[in-house]
Amino acid sequence: MAKTSTPKGFRDFNPLETSRRKYIFNTIESVFQLYAYHAIETPAMENLSTLTGKYGEEGDKLLFKVLNSGDYLSKLGEDELISRHSSRLTPKIADKGLRYDLTVPFARYVVEHQHEITFPFKRYQIQPVWRADRPQKGRYREFYQCDVDVIGSDSLLNEVELIQIISDVFGKLGVEVTIKLNNRKLLLGIVEAIGESDKFIDITVAIDKLDKIGIENVVLELEKKELKTEAIEKLKSVLSDQSESNSSRIELVKKLAGHTENGQKGVEEIESIIQSLEQLKLESSVKTDLTLARGLNYYTGAIFEVVANDVQIGSICGGGRYDDLTGIFGLKDVSGVGISFGADRIYDVLQELNLFPEEKESATQLFFVNFGEKEAAFCLPLLQEVRKAGVSCELYPSAAKMKKQMSYADKLNIPYVLMIGEEEMNTGLFTLKNMQSGEQKKLNLSEIINEIKAE
């Protein structure tokens, strides 16, 4: 017999989960639209040549590859078959792969459609992505990203706008967050100022772990990478900084790296952003964080990361500026900046904090009891009336026992039940039961519609 489970790392969503997910997507989308971003969609599959090499060696391994159709083995040589070299054979039997994120497909989209696009292009995209990661708690092989990017503008007003979007989204969802802000140029400036420019990647990788492993272990890691003692000391002053305000943290980096070109530019950028945020009274939710590096190498300016204040779950949104994302596809010098909301982690946060709105639990507002063929026939046009008024309703499809029907309405959390039997058919007054209070009333149809809509 066929298996009846989903593959490992993949999930079904039942009606409650689906409606809660929709609530998250709709909230995020409504904010994106208020800020005048436009939705696009790209296909689930891309050519593997579009995807490979964009996510590092580890990322390439995590790409789901789709087997070519037809007789895909026929053209392979005997030697390469017998060699059993899976990763060398893969490109010959699989041309396509599943979307790993929304950023690379977006870059491909921009290059492909550059002549139809009006720049700056403000786009959003809410679609699933797939990664052949080892499944574990909170990590799935299929999950949604909600991306919003501006491409074709290097104005820092875009960075400010993205922070406003973050603030509005989590404000609407009721989640208190800290928006961490850094700038890749500050990191470059610091590394230059301490005389270790050639170890930039090693240093950012190490300090990115500060939260997880603590300062002593970061220092150990830097020593292993043979950083000069003096350089490490200077770095420590940044890493151990306990300043309370954005301005004092910026002052620190100014002193350390303000004389380097990158440091100066980075300070200018972050100060300009903070100034706009002050004007918008948003500064307090943003925390400049010089240890924020994020893995992705294509960031060149601002870097964002958002954490929930009351749930330990890691980053629930992140992004940054990339000066040359489309370069890999042949379109140079198009600067972009964007962020990505992790809908699945946001779901977990809302659940843990009990923040889902209650009305999401039942979509159906009115249940018609089915007393028999004649009564059901009488009800059909009434249901039509109720729906015309925008009220979601249903008639039980058979004249099952009252207890069974009431239990159905109850399990589905339907707030109102309508009973129309012989007597009600004669008088035109129908018995409406409020399932929460237990109260019953006799009303005509338009009174019933009004009562339900008033709720």
Add this chain to the structure above:
Amino acid sequence: MAKTSTPKGFRDFNPLETSRRKYIFNTIESVFQLYAYHAIETPAMENLSTLTGKYGEEGDKLLFKVLNSGDYLSKLGEDELISRHSSRLTPKIADKGLRYDLTVPFARYVVEHQHEITFPFKRYQIQPVWRADRPQKGRYREFYQCDVDVIGSDSLLNEVELIQIISDVFGKLGVEVTIKLNNRKLLLGIVEAIGESDKFIDITVAIDKLDKIGIENVVLELEKKELKTEAIEKLKSVLSDQSESNSSRIELVKKLAGHTENGQKGVEEIESIIQSLEQLKLESSVKTDLTLARGLNYYTGAIFEVVANDVQIGSICGGGRYDDLTGIFGLKDVSGVGISFGADRIYDVLQELNLFPEEKESATQLFFVNFGEKEAAFCLPLLQEVRKAGVSCELYPSAAKMKKQMSYADKLNIPYVLMIGEEEMNTGLFTLKNMQSGEQKKLNLSEIINEIKAE
């Protein structure tokens, strides 16, 4: 350099296309919800054992298979590798496949979650499916299905409800359609009545082509299948029937096959449905059609198919009753009935008939011209106010030339442009330009918001 195109048969959707697609999905979904159906989602990937054998031999070939991760070749024997037998090797290197439709994953879902589900289970599901079909005009390798099913109830009220849903969806979309209705039992009865029960499949396959190849060719095909002349003559009376009304068409089949068990049951069912439709004043849009067979073998009762009256594009919605869909997954005797809307074809119909609402073309309502750093800073809190009022707006991110900014607003079809320069900053009266009429007015912010919201 990396390829910059989508794979063959896959499509990008630009903002206009995406918002039009959303319009279709939202319309369909709003109707599903009014009828008290609940959304579920299943993963893009299923175990291949769940999918194979469910869509016929041809369907198995059209499944997209996903290559296993890691060193998938290591366990294969030399002989099976050298044999280059692609279809025999596939199950050993690919465990998973992409969703081919929403019906089989739904059946799998029902069996897996049977103990959490309250039956009858009214579910809808709007998700993409993938088929490795040869791409051609109007046929894509990734397309959306919008499915709505009731499972766990054999009441014919469900069939009536699905017809109401079809009628409401296309009513809202403004498309005039014909809903074709048949019943698999009538087909069984007719075939039995003409004494050719063992040729049921051959006969339904042939008459299903009536629209395309005409009655003479159907007869030729039946002759090739060695049907008796007398049987063919009887069938011809059904195939050439030109009756105008549902009742006379039903009368015909009653005469021919009413004495068989299947024929009698089929007539009862279709008459009961028609009777309810008369009560709902929906009979005129439904046409009983004894030649409607549809390919899928799991239908056991009603069969639906919807065509647009004014566009030749084939079926835009279809479905039927299946008495034992979950049987393949080990759950017997659960009857279901459902339909599937083909969103991509509906898109083509709306486009051809010019039925997309105009307001879908631009989401942004108000554009702020950027006159410089000081003016932009002044505008930031105003934008916040405007968005708080629910009006979508944006500020051009840099103080580019006026002509460039206006051309941007124009290309994006933004209806209003706001100009705030030195003078406007002093007076608090801002210049609002209606982009369609060209009219300009000086207004304060709340007047501006009211003007735009009044539109």
